[in-house]
Amino acid sequence: MLDININLILGQMMLGLVNGAFYAIVSLGLAIIFGLLGVINYAHGVFFMLGAFIAYMLGETLGIGYWGALILAPLMIGVLGLFVEVLLIRHLYKLEHLYGLLLTLGLALFIEGFLRIVFGPQGLPYAIPANLRGAINLGFMYLPNYRAWVVIFGIILCLATWFIIERTPLGAKLRAATDNPQMVQSFGINVPVMLTLTYAAGVALAAAGGVMAAPLIAVDPSMGTNIVIVAFAVVVIGGMGSILGSIVTGLGLGLLEGFAKAVYPEASSTVLFLAMVIVLVLRPRGLFGKMA
C-alpha cells in the first residue's frame, strides 16, 4: 500500500536533485569525452573518487580546506588526465569503442585497488565547510545549506560547460573536430593537443564533482564505481555524446530517484535503470541524441 505524503515527495525530490547534480556533472564529462574523443571512459568514476581523495589528502596533510580543494583537486586531476590521454587513451582513437572501454576499465580497477590497499575499504570523513553549515526552511523541508550549494553550483558548472561547447569559438572547433578531425587539423588547428585538453577538462569536471561529494558521502575507493554506473545510464538516456542530454537527464534522474524514494523506496535504485531500458527500447538514440 502506497502512503503518499506531498511534503515527503517534495523533500525527497529536493534531495534527489542533489544526487542529480552529481549525476549531471559526472555524466557531462563522460558525454564530452565520448562525444568528442569517441572513448567510453569507464575510468571517469575513478577521477570523481580521486577528486574526493585529493580533497581529503589536502586537508589532512597541508591543512587546505574545501574551497582550496575545489580549485586544486580538479587542476591536479586535469594534469593527471593529460598524462593518461597522452600515454594511454590516444592510442585507441582509431580502434573500436570496446578497446577504450576495456582499457579504462582496467585503469579504473587498478587505481581503485591501489587506493583500497593504501587507505582501506572504509569511508573517510570530510567536513562540510563552516560557512555552508545550517539549513534553509523551504516550507516542506529543511534543506541543508551545503546541499543547496551543491545543486546551485552543480547547475552553474553544467551550464557553463554547455555554453563553452555550444556557444563559443572554442566549442565550435571541438564540435567540428568531432565531425572531421583531419579536416579541422588541415585548417591549422592542433587537434591532438585539443583532444588531450578535452580529456583533461572532462576528468577535471569529474574531480570537481568528487570534491563536492566528499562532505556528503564517505570518501572511499568504491565511490567512483557507484556513480559511474548511474552516469552511464544518464549518458545512454540523454543520447550518447549529447551535452544538453546529460545535464537534463542527470537532473531528471535525480528527481525520479527522489520521487521513487518517497513513494516506493525499494525501487529507488532500480528505477533509473528501468528508465534506461524503456528509453533504449523506444528511442535507441536517447532523448537528445541525433540520428546516426
Add this chain to the structure above:
Amino acid sequence: MLEIRNLNAWYGESHILHGTNMDVPEGRVVSLLGRNGAGKTTTMRSIMGLMDRTSGTLNYKGDNLLNLRPDQIARKGIALCPEDRCIFPSLTVTENLFLPPIIAKGGMDIEEIHTLFPNIRERAASRGTDLSGGEQQMLAIARILRTGARLLLLDEPTEGLAPVIVQQISRTIARIKEHGYSILLVEQNAHFVEGLADVHYLIENGMIVDRLEGTEFARQISRVEKLLGL
C-alpha cells in the same frame, strides 16, 4: 612558391602518385586536370600532409612540407578547400566561416567576404548543411580566404553544381586571383579552367603527362578533353 618534385603517395599499400613534378608560382592560378582516380585529390592531400605515406619533395617558400603535420602545413600559409566542401553540419554558417584560425596577416576581412559572397551574410545563422550546394561551395572558399593563407588548393569547386553557379564560382576565383593569391585548381572541367589558369598540368595514372601554358591550352583543348574522357 610551391615546387613538387618526384612526389609519390600511398593509401595503405596502394601506390597512387608515381613521381609527380609540378610548380605553382606566386600569384598564379595553376590547374591540375585529370579523370576520376588519376591522382588529383591525392596530390592535394599530399600537399596538406593528409596521406598515409608520401616521398619526394614538397618545397614551399624554401621549407620542405614532407613529414609535417597538416596543422603545421596550414600554418605555413596553405589552405585546402576540399572536394566535398566539408561544411560542418553541427555548426552555423558563421561558425563554419570563423572555424579556421588566422594564420597570417593579409586575409580578407568579413566585409570583403560579404561583398564577394553576399549569400553568406544573409544565411549567417543557418546550419551549414541547410545551404544549397553552390552556397556551401562559396562558404568553403570564403572560410579559407579569412585565414591569411596565400596558396589556396581548390579541389573540384564546380563538382555537382548548376551551370549558372559554375559561372559564379569562375568569377569568384578570377576576383580572388586579382587579390594576388596563388591557386592550385583541381578540375575535370577543361572549359571551366580555360580562361582562369595560367598553367595547366594533365595527370594520368598518378603521373603528370603534359604541361600547357594558358595561351596554348585553347589550341589543345580537344586533346585535353579526350584525355579527360569527354
